[in-house]
Amino acid sequence: MEQWGINLAYAGIAVTVLFAGYGSALGVGLSGQAAAGVVTEDPGKFGKSVILAALPGTQGIYGFVIGMLMYMKIAGVDQLTVAQGLQYLIAGLPVGIVGWLSGIWQGRVVVAGMGILAKRPEESTKGIIYAGMVETYAILAFVISFFLVNNIR
C-alpha cells in the first residue's frame, strides 16, 4: 500500500508533463507548418513568424515546470500516503489538461495569425495578441497547479 502513494505522485508528474507537452507539441506543429508556408512566399518574414510559431510552446514549459516542482518535492521523500499521492495527481490536472487543450487552440489561432503576417505584415502584432489571449487560461491553470503543489504537506 505504501508504494501506491509514490506511484500516484509519479502518475501526477506524468499527467502534467505529458498532456501539457502534447498540447504544445501539437500547437507548435500546426503553427510551424503555417510559418513554413509564409516563409516560402517571403523569406524575410522568418523573424516575425518564429515569434508567432513559438507562442503555443509555453504550455509545455508550464507543465514541465510543475512536473519538476513535484519531482523536487518528492525527491527526498521515501514514503507518501495514498492521500498525498492523490494530491499530486490532482494538482497536476489543471495545468495538464488546460495546457493540452489551450496549446492546440493557441496553435490554431497562430495559424490564422500567419494569414495576417502573410497579407498585412504591419498588423502582425495583433495576431500575437489573439494568440496571447488563449494563453491566459493556461496561465490561470498554471497558477492553481502551482499553489496546489506548494500546499501539499
Next chain:
Amino acid sequence: MGISRMKKIQIGALQEDLPQLSKILQNLGVIEVTGFAESGPEQGAAFQTSADFSRQIAEMDRRLAEIARALSFFDQIAPVKPNIIEQFAGIKTYITSAEREQFLAKESRLTELMAELQRCETELSQIQAERSKVTALYETFSVWENLDLSWEALQGNSNIQMILASVSMLSAESEAVFKGLGIPYYLEIVSENQNGTQLLLSFEREHYPEIQQILGKINANVVHLPDYGSSVRAKLGELQKELARLDASENGVREKVYALKGERSLLRVFYDYYLSEKTRLESLEQFAYSHRCFMMTGWIQEEQLSQIETALKRNNIRYVMEEIQPEPDEEIPTILKNSKWATPFEYLIHSYSLPQYKEIDPTPIIAPFFFIFFGIAMGDAGYGLILALICAALLVKLKMGPMGRRISWMFLISGFGAVIFGLITGSVLSLENINFGLFNPLENPILLLIIALGLGVVQLFLGLFISAYATIREGRWMDALCNQGTLIFFLAMAILVMIKDAIGLSLYSNTLMYLFLIAAAIMVLANVRGKKGILGFIGGILGGFYNIYGTIGFFSDILSYSRLMALGLSGGVMGGIMNQLAWMLVEGIPIVGWLLGATVFLFGHCLNLALSLLGAYVHSSRLQYLEFFGKFFEGGGKPFTPLENKQKYTFVINEREA
C-alpha cells in the same frame, strides 16, 4: 506631450514655382497634402480642381518597374543574406544625404548599368534556350550511340533502304513476323534499355510497303536522325563540347553580373528617388490650378509651421500661406509626440492603433506600467542585464530606422525593469546561493500574486479615472459623475469589503458593508438619469442592476494580472532547473563534466531567456491592450502621412550616425 496640435493650412503660389515648391515640401516632410472639397469656397471659379500628371506618373512607374526587374535579377544571381535585424525590418541600404546626392548625380551610369544588366539577362536566356535545344538533340542521339554507320551510309543506295526504328519491346513473336514475311532483310539491335529497343533495318526498296505494315503491327516508330556526319559517337562528343561551352559562357555572364553587384546601391537609391517623384506627382494631382497659379491645402504640426516659411523664403519663392478652418466632419491626422523616455513605448501604441486626434495619448501612462510588468514577468536581474546589453549593442552596431531604434530602446529600458525586480527578489540567473533581496517569490508566491493583482487594481482604476477625465474634457460633467464616478465608488467599496480583514479594517466591517450597499444603490439610481416615464424608470433600474453584474468583468480583468506572477515564477523555476542540470553534470562527471555543465548552463539559459522575453513582451503588452485600453481607449486614429521622400530600399541617416 501626447498628441501634436495640428493646423490646416493653404498655400498658393505661381505655377512656375510648382516643381521647386513641391520638392521643398517633400524634403521637409512636414505637411500632409489633402484634396479640396468638391465645392470648397476657397477655390473660386478660377481654379480647376485637378490637373493631369498621369503621363509623368506612368513614366515613373515604367522606370520603377525596370529597376525592380534589375534588382530581382541581381537577387537571383547574387542574393543578399539578411542579418537578424533585417529579418524583421527588411534589407535597407543606409546612406548619408551627401552620398545620396552623389548617387543621384550618376544618372548616366544608371542607364549604362541597366542596359548592361538587360544585355546579361538576354544573353542568359539565349544560353538557356540554346542549352535546351542541344540537350534535346543529345537525348535523341544518345540512344543511337552504338550505331556505327555514317549518316551518308544510312541513306542506302538505289536498291537498299535502311531505316531506324524504336520499339518499346521486341518480342520473339515480332521477330517471327519478320521471318514469316519471306523477304530478305537484315535486322540489327543497336541498343536496348528499359525505355525500349532501337533497331536498324535494311531491306530492298521495293519491299518498303510490307516493312511499313509490319512496323505498324509491332508498334515501332520510324526514327529520322538529323545529319550527324561520320558517326553518332563523334556527334555526341561535339554536343557535349557544345554544352560545356554554353556552361562556360553562362558562368562568364553570371560572373559579370556578380562583379556588378557593388552597384546594387545605385539601383536602390534611384528606385527610392523615382518612388518619391511618383509620390510627389500624385500629390500634385490634389492641388487646385488656375491659369497661372496653384493652390494646395494640408495638415501640419503647429510647431513646424515656421519651417515651411523659412524654407520657402530661403529659396526666394513668392507665396501666400494662411491657416484655414477644417471641415466640420474632417478627420484630423494623429501624430504622437512624447518625452525622450516615453517615446520608445510609442511602438506599443503603433502596433495597436493610434488614438484619434481628440483622444488622450496613452503612451506616457503605459510606459511605466509596461516597464514594471515586463520587469516582473522577466523577473531576473541577469536576464534583464543581458537583454539591455544586447539592445545597447544593436543600437551601437547596427544602423536602424526610427521604428527599429524605438523597439531596441524599449527593450533596453524594460531590461532594466527586470534588473530592478530581479534585485528586489534576489534572482540573478536563478542561482541558489545568492541571498539578498526583499523576498523570494518561490518561497512566498502569494506576495508576488498580491503585488501583481495590486498593480492590476492600480492600473484599472487609473483607466477608469482617465475615462472620466476624457468625459469631463468633453464638457459632460454629469455623465462622468453618474457613470464613471458611481462605478469607481462602487468598485472601491467592493474591493475594500473583500480585503478588509487583510488590511486591518475588520473593526469597521459593518460601516464598509453599508457603504458598499449605498454605493450599489447609487449606481443603480444613477442609471435612471435621463430616462423618461415609468417604463424608462424600470428599465433604468434593471439596467443599473445589469451594470453591477457587469462589474464582474472588472474583477476578472484584475485576475488577469496574475499572469505576471505566473510568468515570473515559471521563468525562475525553469532557470533553477537549468542550474541544477548543469551542476549535476559538473558533480557527476569529472573534468569533462565542467565542459558539459557549462554547455547546458549556457544553452539552457539562452533558451529560457528567449522564452521569458517572448512571454514578458506578449503578456505585458496584452495587459495594456485588453485590460487597460478596454477602460477608456478607442483608437482608430488616422496616422499622419506627410508628403515625404519614400524609403523602400534606402535609409538616409545623418552624417554623425554614419
